[in-house]
Amino acid sequence: MLMLYIIxxxxxxxxxxxxxxIFDPFHLITGAVMSLLIAFFTWDLLFKNxxxxxxxxxxxxxxxxxxxxxxxxxxxxxNIYVARLALSPRMPIDPKIIRVPIKLKKDVSMVAFAxxxxxxxxxxxxxxxxxxxxxxxxDLKLADDLLSGEMERRVAHVFxxxxxxx
Amino acid sequence: MIHIVQNIxxxxxxxxxxxFFTTSIIGLIRFPDFYCRMHATGxxxxxxxxxxxxxxxxxxxxxxxxxxxxLIPVFIFLASPTVTHSIGKAAVNCCAKGWExxxxxxxxxxx
Numbered sequence: 001m002l003m004l005y006i007i008x009x010x011x012x013x014x015x016x017x018x019x020x021x022i023f024d025p026f027h028l029i030t031g032a033v034m035s036l037l038i039a040f041f042t043w044d045l046l047f048k049n050x051x052x053x054x055x056x057x058x059x060x061x062x063x064x065x066x067x068x069x070x071x072x073x074x075x076x077x078x079n080i081y082v083a084r085l086a087l088s089p090r091m092p093i094d095p096k097i098i099r100v101p102i103k104l105k106k107d108v109s110m111v112a113f114a115x116x117x118x119x120x121x122x123x124x125x126x127x128x129x130x131x132x133x134x135x136x137x138x139d140l141k142l143a144d145d146l147l148s149g150e151m152e153r154r155v156a157h158v159f160x161x162x163x164x165x166x
Numbered sequence: 167m168i169h170i171v172q173n174i175x176x177x178x179x180x181x182x183x184x185x186f187f188t189t190s191i192i193g194l195i196r197f198p199d200f201y202c203r204m205h206a207t208g209x210x211x212x213x214x215x216x217x218x219x220x221x222x223x224x225x226x227x228x229x230x231x232x233x234x235x236x237l238i239p240v241f242i243f244l245a246s247p248t249v250t251h252s253i254g255k256a257a258v259n260c261c262a263k264g265w266e267x268x269x270x271x272x273x274x275x276x277x
């Protein structure tokens with residue numbers, strides 16, 4: 001409990017220092033007092049699930065950073081593909097709304113997965129209906145990439161979820 | 167010398183970013199319906215933003231300002247897909263019809 005409170009305060013203080021960029025005593029002390037005060041009210045918002053231990057959280061953050069790097073690479077590939085579509089004179093697009101069944105259960109991993117779909121160009125998560133995502137794909141190739149389920153497996157790995165077959 | 171190299175790399179990144187922004191604007195004008203245009207504008211500029219800010223960070227070097235510059239794309243990455251999603255959801259809820267390839271061909275044949 002106390003540990004989580006201190007971590008929240010430290011995170012807030014680091015943000016304060018980065019954003020203020022002034023290192024005189026007045027600003028540093030004001031920042032410290034304010035981050036301790038705000039952490040007192042908000043630490044239970046940042047750490048919702050108190051069951052998870054701190055090393056586990058660090059592991060999750062590390063896997064998430066790894067996932068972001070993979071996602072950046074996917075964004076580069078897909079963006080070049082969409083740029084080609086936009087620039088080609090005949091514009092061979094074939095937009096479809098497809099249903100993607102999802103096996104993820106946790107809210108966090110569903111949000112991460114939906115936002116990753118929207119971030120990679122060519123696919124937008126339009127709506128969530130129970131355990132299916134309604135996805136608008138601009139091209140069937142990009143839709144197939146999504147339906148192959150690699151991204152979902154990676155998200156599941158980040159948040160330590162088991163993907164049960166539907 | 168190091169400054170020249172730094173500037174060249176920064177200019178390369180910024181030009182690449184501008185190229186992707188341009189293609190997303192061209193896509194906005196050329197794509198046929200609401201959803202496809204959302205593809206172009208909503209996040210066609212994700213790569214553009216990354217490259218542009220990578221260029222700024224290289225130009226700035228390792229300072230507190232470049233750390234702040236690094237945070238801007240992070241927040242854009244959180245906000246942009248969420249907004250795109252909610253606009254798309256609104257469009258589906260008020261039954262905006264999407265353009266489809268086969269249908270437009272039939273219409274073209276009958277016209």
